Amino acid sequence: MxxxxxxxxxxxxxxxxxxxxxxxxxxxxxxxxxxxxxxxKARQDHALDAAAYSGALVQARALNMLSYIHRAQAAHQVAMAHLVTLGSWAHFAGTEALRASMGNPPAYVIGMHFGPEHAAAYLAALKASGLEHRASEHGILASAYAEHDRLSRSVLASAGRQVAHGWGAARNQAMREVLAANYPGETRFDLSITHDGSVGFLAAHQGNPGFIPFLRQLAGLYQFLEPRNYTDRSLFPVSARCPSRRHELRRRGSTILSGDGLWQSMDTQSYHAVRSNKWIGCYYREYPMGWGWIPPAESALMNEDYVENPPEDFSNQDFWRWVSGATNWDLLGDRSNPLANSWAYSARRPWRGGGLPVFHDLASSDRQRTAHFTVVLKRTGRNGLSLTSRAAAETYFRRRHLRADGRRELPSVFHPYWQARLREPEHIQTR
Known part of the structure; x- marks a missing residue:
C-alpha cells in the first residue's frame, strides 16, 4: 500500500x-x-531638450542678426554723413575757385595778412573750378547718398522687420524639425509653448531719441566729420581808429545730425577786413571766399546767422548800411560768416533723405530680461500610454570677452552677444 x-x-x-x-x-x-x-520617456525628454535648445538658439541667431542689421544701418548713416560733407566741400571748393578767379578778395591781400600758406591754399582752389556741380541734387554724390538712404531705410529695415516679426515662428519650426529628426515617420506632435517670454520682447522704433546720440557719438570717431572751425588774425594793426582790431580769416564748417534724424553739412570761409567811419565807428567788412550748404530739404532752416536774398555785390551800396538796415548782425562780432551763410542759403543744394531707419530694441526697460520659454510635448507611447515631457530654454545676453574698460555690457540689439541655454521649466499649476 x-x-x-x-x-x-x-x-x-x-x-x-x-x-x-x-x-x-x-x-x-x-x-x-x-x-x-x-x-x-527618457528619449522623449532628451529629444525635447534638444528641441528647446535649438529653439533658443534660433532666437539668439535672430537677435544677433538684428544686431548686425542695426550695425549695417548705422554704417550707412555714417557713410551718408561723409557724403553730405563731401557735397558741401565740393560746393565750397567751386565757389572759392570763382572768388579766387575774380580776385575778390585778392590772393596777395590774404598772403600779406595771413601768410603765404593761406594765399597758396586760396589760389589752389582755382583747380576746383566747376566742382560745385558735383554737389547738385542730381549729381553723383547725391545719388550715392540716396542709395545709402534706400539701403538703410528700405532694404535693411525690411529685413529687420521680417526677422523681428518671424523669429517666434522660426523657433517653433526649428523645434518641430528637431523632433521629426528624432522620430522619423511621425508627422504630428502635440507641442505647446507656455510662459513665452519672447512675446513682446522687441519693439520697433523710428526716430528714437536714443539712436540719435548714438549716431552722433559714432560720427565723432571720424575726424573728417568734426567741426571745421578756424580763425586766423593779421599780425599787424590796420586802423588807427581800431588799434585792437585785426583783419580776420574765418573758416567755419560742421556736419550735423538734426533732431529729425537728417544729415546736413555747411562750409564757409570769409575775409573780414577792419573798417571804420564816423557814423558807426569800427566794424568788420565781410568778403566771402567760399560757401556751400547741403540741407536735408528745400525748406530747411539754417542754424547760423543769415538772410534770404542777399545782394550779390555791394558796388552800389555800402556794406555797413545794408547790414544795419536789413539784418540784425553784429558788425563787430567775431563768431560766424553771416554773408557767406546767406549766399550759401541762396545757393543751397537740398539732398533728399527720409531720416532715421526703423530699428528694433528691447521693449522692456528691464535690461536683465531673457527671451525664455517652456515647451510641452505629449505623445502616445508604448501600449497606448500617454507620455508628457517638459523642457525650457532661454536666450540671454553675455559678452564672450570682458570689455576693455571692465564695465558690464547691458543687453541690447546692437551687439551680437546673444546666446542660448536650457533652464528649469516654469511651474505649471494643474486643477
Missing part, C-alpha cells in the same frame, strides 16, 4: 514549478515593459 501512495503524489512539484515560472515570466514582462516605457 505504501509504495502506491508515493506513486500517486509524483508530479505535484512540477505544477508548483510551472506556476512559479509563469509568475516569474509575468514579472519579467512587466519589468521589461516598464523599462521600455522609462527608456522611451
Amino acid at each position: 505504501r509504495p502506491k501512495r508515493l506513486h500517486s503524489q509524483q508530479g505535484q512539484v512540477l505544477i508548483l514549478g510551472l506556476l512559479l515560472a509563469s509568475a516569474a515570466a509575468l514579472v519579467f514582462v512587466r519589468y521589461f515593459d516598464t523599462g521600455m516605457v522609462v527608456a522611451e
Whole structure:
C-alpha cells in the first residue's frame, strides 16, 4: 500500500514549478515593459531638450542678426554723413575757385595778412573750378547718398522687420524639425509653448531719441566729420581808429545730425577786413571766399546767422548800411560768416533723405530680461500610454570677452552677444 501512495503524489512539484515560472515570466514582462516605457520617456525628454535648445538658439541667431542689421544701418548713416560733407566741400571748393578767379578778395591781400600758406591754399582752389556741380541734387554724390538712404531705410529695415516679426515662428519650426529628426515617420506632435517670454520682447522704433546720440557719438570717431572751425588774425594793426582790431580769416564748417534724424553739412570761409567811419565807428567788412550748404530739404532752416536774398555785390551800396538796415548782425562780432551763410542759403543744394531707419530694441526697460520659454510635448507611447515631457530654454545676453574698460555690457540689439541655454521649466499649476 505504501509504495502506491508515493506513486500517486509524483508530479505535484512540477505544477508548483510551472506556476512559479509563469509568475516569474509575468514579472519579467512587466519589468521589461516598464523599462521600455522609462527608456522611451527618457528619449522623449532628451529629444525635447534638444528641441528647446535649438529653439533658443534660433532666437539668439535672430537677435544677433538684428544686431548686425542695426550695425549695417548705422554704417550707412555714417557713410551718408561723409557724403553730405563731401557735397558741401565740393560746393565750397567751386565757389572759392570763382572768388579766387575774380580776385575778390585778392590772393596777395590774404598772403600779406595771413601768410603765404593761406594765399597758396586760396589760389589752389582755382583747380576746383566747376566742382560745385558735383554737389547738385542730381549729381553723383547725391545719388550715392540716396542709395545709402534706400539701403538703410528700405532694404535693411525690411529685413529687420521680417526677422523681428518671424523669429517666434522660426523657433517653433526649428523645434518641430528637431523632433521629426528624432522620430522619423511621425508627422504630428502635440507641442505647446507656455510662459513665452519672447512675446513682446522687441519693439520697433523710428526716430528714437536714443539712436540719435548714438549716431552722433559714432560720427565723432571720424575726424573728417568734426567741426571745421578756424580763425586766423593779421599780425599787424590796420586802423588807427581800431588799434585792437585785426583783419580776420574765418573758416567755419560742421556736419550735423538734426533732431529729425537728417544729415546736413555747411562750409564757409570769409575775409573780414577792419573798417571804420564816423557814423558807426569800427566794424568788420565781410568778403566771402567760399560757401556751400547741403540741407536735408528745400525748406530747411539754417542754424547760423543769415538772410534770404542777399545782394550779390555791394558796388552800389555800402556794406555797413545794408547790414544795419536789413539784418540784425553784429558788425563787430567775431563768431560766424553771416554773408557767406546767406549766399550759401541762396545757393543751397537740398539732398533728399527720409531720416532715421526703423530699428528694433528691447521693449522692456528691464535690461536683465531673457527671451525664455517652456515647451510641452505629449505623445502616445508604448501600449497606448500617454507620455508628457517638459523642457525650457532661454536666450540671454553675455559678452564672450570682458570689455576693455571692465564695465558690464547691458543687453541690447546692437551687439551680437546673444546666446542660448536650457533652464528649469516654469511651474505649471494643474486643477
